[in-house]
Amino acid sequence: MEKRQITIKDIAKALAISPSTVSRSLSDHPDISRETKEMVTTYAKKHNYRPNPLATSLRTNRNKTIGVILPEMVHYFFSSVLSGIEDEAEKEGYRILVSHSRENHEREVKCVQAMLEAHVCGVLSSVAKSTSTYDHFQELADNGIPMVFFDRICKGILTDRVVVDDYNGVYSAVDYLVKSGCRRIAFYGSTSQLVISNNRRMGYEDALFKNGVAINPDFIVVCDNYHDALSMTEKLLALPEPPDAFFAVNDETAIGILNVAKKLGYRVPEEIAVCGFTNNSICELSDPTLTSVDQHGYEVGTTAMRLLLDRIRGKRSDEEIASRIIKTKLIVRDSTR
Incomplete structure (x- = not known):
């Protein structure tokens, strides 16, 4: 053999x-x-x-193209991140090749292969919800291609990353809800497979605990899109003691909550308060306008791009892993008291 x-x-x-x-x-x-x-x-x-002839070719024939792998294209946060990436890349004379995983692991693997075939000089990526193994990203590292992960980081590979301060973002929102008089606060989150989901849930639980409010497991659910929010909210509001406030992992989900509450005759925010996360443009268009946590997506994009360019230009050694945390800000509007 x-x-x-x-x-x-x-x-x-x-x-x-x-x-x-x-x-x-x-x-x-x-x-x-x-x-x-x-x-x-x-x-x-x-x-x-x-x-390896392929690896040698990749290292010697790369152009000034940056690969970007996004989980979603229509999500306000990711489109904001992409705007920041594009502006910073253009300023530095680089082109952008955008690929879309659609929250699917198999498709994400194909996105990575496309980046290899395109001979990109670096990759910016946010991991898909369904991804739990990272061999495809390791292949980029094995071929000497610098990577920076943003928002949803890759747990299996130690590389530069830019994350939003998810914990404090949620903590400040839930703390505000409690201090405004809410006591039965529901939490709509994403799958626990994502690091950001766990950070947000911890922010929620700690805010309740430090304010002396009991945590009700029935109020903690996996629900991160508009359509699921419609059915889930009806179910929670049918409980003998329903929530008097909702925190949602994104603004689309929060709008779903808001619409169900209004349809069932609840007064917002007097009887039910609603808070989202992202600070999407729809927050100003909803009725009432939606309180939300601003993630500063554009800043995430520019920061990630600058880290990647520093890595491409050899400004840091392999042992110097950079981690940047982008602060959030609670934007209070009419959906909360």
């Missing part, structure tokens, strides 16, 4: 360094020390390493 050819990833694991350090050492990159280069090349020769 023929022995398997070792890869850059194998060398990195054996020498306890990153795949990109191995890649740069083998290509005699000036940022890598002479000692590291000698260590890598000695090991590679000893184990008969032969470069």
Whole structure:
């Protein structure tokens, strides 16, 4: 049986360094020390390493194109992020190649393959809801392609990331609801597979706990879109002691809650308060106008792009992982007291 050819990833694991350090050492990159280069090349020769033609092609033929993988295209937050990315890229003379995973793992894998085939010089990505394995992103790393994750980060790969301060964003909103007189506050969140979902739920629970309000498990549900909010809200409002306030993981879901409450004859915000998350433009158009947490998506985009360009230009070593947290702001409107 023929022995398997070792890869850059194998060398990195054996020498306890990153795949990109191995890649740069083998290509005699000036940022890598002479000692590291000698260590890598000695090991590679000893184990008969032969470069992967595809990987070599990717490293040597990249253009000034940045790959962007979005979970959703029509979501206000992601469109705001994309605007920030595009403006920053244009300012620096880079082009953008946008791909859409539609919250699907298999499609996300295809998006990554498209980025490899396009010879992009870096990738910005927010992970799909259904993604739980990250081999496709590891393939980008193995080919020496810098990555920055934003909002929904990749738990399996240590790389630069830009996240929203989800915990404090939700904490401030729920704290405000409690201080305005609400005591039975429902929480509509996303799947616990996403780091941001868990951070938001913790913000909700801690705000209740620190204000001495009991947590009702029946009020914590997975509901993150308009249509599910219609049926879920009717169900919760039919309880003997229904919620007197709702916090929703995004504004579309909050609008669904608002519409059901009004249809059932509740007065908003006197009887039921509603708060969303994102600060979508629809917040100003709803009746009543919607209180929401501003995520500052545009700033997320510009920050992520700048981090990626710093990485592409070699301004940080592989060991210097950058993490940026974008602060949120509660925008109070007429849907809360």
